[in-house]
Structure formats: structure tokens, C-alpha cells
Amino acid sequence: MVEPSWTVVVPVKRLDAAKSRLRGALDRVPHESLALALAQDTVAAALACPLVGEVLVVTADRTAAESLRALGARMVPEPPQGGLNPAFVVGAARAAGRWVAALTADLPALRPVELAAALRSAADDPGMRRFVADAPGTGTTLLTAPPGVPLSPRFGVGSAAAHAASGAVALPAVGPTLRRDVDTPADLVAAAALGLGGHTTALGLGGHTGTLLEPAAPVYGADMQGTVATFDPQLRSGTLLLDDGTQVEFPAAAFDASGLRLLRLGQRVRIEHDDAGGLTRITLPTFR
Known part of the structure; x- marks a missing residue:
């Protein structure tokens, strides 16, 4: 039996606005470089997955577009209204009639074999949307849809519950690198323990050129x-x-x-x- 070829959609925010909770996490490393490295390792892993035929990156950031195009991804302009879910919808529309997987851009430890296992499992239910919850179990790192079924993304705070409520079914027994998204310095440490991709590793995490710092908790004024x-x-x-x-x-x-x-x-x-x-x-x- 021939396995389906997947189109993976990866939205990437403007690098200066992406991953705000990681700002200052690496000493002597510009925040934009860290945000880009996370996306590069995610896209590189998706491109190396044997079940993936194409990776579509939805972005308005010129630097990200140039870097990710060089890896082999195809660029899709970000929709005017911005936002993660509209970006997924626009990317999925470019893959109409194909198997589609929505993947977050913050999985620097992702292994192609774990992504392949999840996509293979998702393809076992050809009429159903499937999703992968993040490591804490509240967010979502992957959402899939078969041909002819709308992706209907619900990414955001509490997205795992939102995807389940919308009819998507969680994929069981998913590998840890597909669930380990990175939003905070602690997440970055956890991802490093799993083994980071080459772009994030090159920033010196855990090495000599970059020291992981824990930013102070945000302090908001009384009338912020x-x-x-x-x-x-x-x-x-x-x-x-x-x-x-x-x-x-x-x-x-x-x-x-x-x-x-x-x-x-x-x-x-x-x-x-x-x-x-x-x-x-x-x-x-x-x-x-």
C-alpha cells in the first residue's frame, strides 16, 4: 500500500515579535536569531520526513522567508489579518485535495521519524482530523486533516481541548520531540535534553557561546x-x-x-x- 504524501504548513511570525517569553533567554544571542533557529530546525525536520512531500511556510518576515526557502520550503504570504489560525487556513488552502498537517514552528528537537509515525497513524483514519497535544497537554503542536476535510485549526491558549471539542481526535503514543514545543527558557532546556537540531545548537545552547538565562517574571504596572x-x-x-x-x-x-x-x-x-x-x-x- 502506497503511503500518502503530506503537505506540512508551518506559520512563522515576524521574528521580532515571535516567542516573546524567550526574549533574553540566551546571553549574547539576539532574540531574532533564536526565534529563527527554532523555525529552521522545525522546518528542516519536516523536510527530512519521508512522508512529507512539501513544506509551506506562511510568513511576512523577509529574513525568515529567505532562510527557510534556502532549506527547501515554499513560501506563502501571511494573510492581511495576521494570526496563527488564519495562517494555517491560508496554507491549507494551497494544499486543497491533499493530506495536510499543521505544525507549529517551535519544535527544535523534532525528529523526522517521530513526525512520520504521527502522520502514518493519522492516515489510518482517512475521514478524521487528528491532533498532537504539547508536553503539558494543554496546547497543540500538530493538527492533521485528510483530503476533503477542512483543517479547522483552533490553535491558541487551551488548543488541545478546543481541538478535541471541534471533533479532532488526539493521536496516542506520540514521540516526545513532537510534543516538546518551546515557549519558555525551561522548555528550551527540556528540548535540549532531547537533542536540539543543528541551527539551535549552533547558537551555543549549553556550550561556550551562549548561556541560558531565566528572565525575571513579568512585572506589569497598575494601569498597563x-x-x-x-x-x-x-x-x-x-x-x-x-x-x-x-x-x-x-x-x-x-x-x-x-x-x-x-x-x-x-x-x-x-x-x-x-x-x-x-x-x-x-x-x-x-x-x-
Whole structure:
């Protein structure tokens, strides 16, 4: 039996805005270099997977596009509205009629054999969307759809539950490198323990040229404000660009506590937080 050939879609944010919680994680390494290396190792592993026929990278970042095209990926322009889920939808549309896999760009330890095993398992159910939860079990690193079935991505805060609620079924017995996404310095250490790809390794993680640092917990002012960078009305979560330049994610609970029905991209908001720095409520600046 001939195994299907997959199109893998990998959205990559602008490097200066990607992976904000990793900013400053590596001493003497520019943040953009780290964000790019994570994406390079992810894409390189996908391209090396024997079941993958094509990797589509959805990005608006010129540096990322040039680097990932050099690896063999094909570029797709980022949609005007931005956001992770719209990027996956645009990429999947380019692969209409084919097996499609949505893969996050932060899997620097990914091994092609583990991706192949997951895709092979997903292909056993030709009428069903399948997903892989991240290491903590709350997020998603991979979502698959067979030909003729919409991808319907629900990436974001709590995406594993959101994908399950949408009818996708979790893939069992998935290898650890496919689940080990990197959002924080601790995640990067965990990925290093599994064995990083060449691009991230070249930055000197654990070696002589780069020292892993643990940034201080975010400290937000009593009246910190920012603008809405992304918002998924189905998940009721998204990201904010604070006035100090920090990009932070907000969960559905913070939106639900606001009493608002919708957030628009670019809308000004005020955040409230707990003593640990977690976002607890989003309001409009005039609300108290």
C-alpha cells in the first residue's frame, strides 16, 4: 500500500515579535536569531520526513522567508489579518485535495521519524482530523486533516481541548520531540535534553557561546495598557502588544472576565493581573 504524501504548513511570525517569553533567554544571542533557529530546525525536520512531500511556510518576515526557502520550503504570504489560525487556513488552502498537517514552528528537537509515525497513524483514519497535544497537554503542536476535510485549526491558549471539542481526535503514543514545543527558557532546556537540531545548537545552547538565562517574571504596572494583536473569537483568547513592547498571551478567562463580546485588532485595552503576573481581566481603558 502506497503511503500518502503530506503537505506540512508551518506559520512563522515576524521574528521580532515571535516567542516573546524567550526574549533574553540566551546571553549574547539576539532574540531574532533564536526565534529563527527554532523555525529552521522545525522546518528542516519536516523536510527530512519521508512522508512529507512539501513544506509551506506562511510568513511576512523577509529574513525568515529567505532562510527557510534556502532549506527547501515554499513560501506563502501571511494573510492581511495576521494570526496563527488564519495562517494555517491560508496554507491549507494551497494544499486543497491533499493530506495536510499543521505544525507549529517551535519544535527544535523534532525528529523526522517521530513526525512520520504521527502522520502514518493519522492516515489510518482517512475521514478524521487528528491532533498532537504539547508536553503539558494543554496546547497543540500538530493538527492533521485528510483530503476533503477542512483543517479547522483552533490553535491558541487551551488548543488541545478546543481541538478535541471541534471533533479532532488526539493521536496516542506520540514521540516526545513532537510534543516538546518551546515557549519558555525551561522548555528550551527540556528540548535540549532531547537533542536540539543543528541551527539551535549552533547558537551555543549549553556550550561556550551562549548561556541560558531565566528572565525575571513579568512585572506589569497598575494601569498597563496595550493593543490587541490577535484575537480568536471561537477560543476567546489571543495576544496583546503592551505599551512597553512586550507581547503577552491572554486566556479565555481573562476575556470572559471583561464582560466584552468582541475585541478588534488594534483596539486599546487595559490589563489586570494577579500577584504572579498572570492576566486576570481585560477591559477598555475607560472601564474601571
